[in-house]
Amino acid sequence: MRDYKKYEVWQKAHGLTLFVYGSVLPVLPTSEKYDLGSQLKRATYSIALNIVEGAGRNSDADFARFLDMALGSCHETEYAVLLIKDLNYITEDLYRETDNKINEVKAMLIGLLKKIRQ
Template sequence: MQNYKDLLVWKKAHQLTLEVYKVVSTYPKEEIYSLVSQLKRASSSIATNIAEGTGRFSQKDLAHFLQIALGSSHEVEYLLLLSKDLGFINNDNYFQLEKNINEIKAMLISLIKKVRL
């Protein structure tokens, strides 16, 4: 198919994952095996599924993995809201991460529509 590293949406998803890893390093230790772990897995799942989808041989397979990436982005969006409401991240960090995740979601939706044509 194509090189996932050339896709802007993958680059943004990868950057989001790096940002999430930095932010969760400040979470309380008792959250390491719950919220921290789930946020790390969900955020890395976005870029991972984009990469896996581009390695497939059909547009249908690519669309499937992009859908999974979109689902993971919704999961990250909620987990960030939960983190903010629990006081683990401040409003500035939350709003920046929310902006980034919304850009990624919009890009994924657009790409899914394009791939399905």
């Protein structure tokens, strides 16, 4: 069994979740807090949760499957933030900062997946 807290990708995913909760969700209009905001929350924390669940599995194949799901959640988060920006709910600067954090997590997930599958 792996210690998920030792994976830098989990640390970055956790940081992304905290960032989204602290910087993106508070600026959404009240009308979006329970729709788009809720979807963004679930997608974002699903990244870290899938890494955690996969780390608790006994095989590399199982771990890779959960990392794939984390990557899918990363893409979902990426689109939700793009939509939020295009709806003019967040500034371009906040969008870029958030998108950079998402892309960092995506790149790390892809790198870890490649390593595990070799």
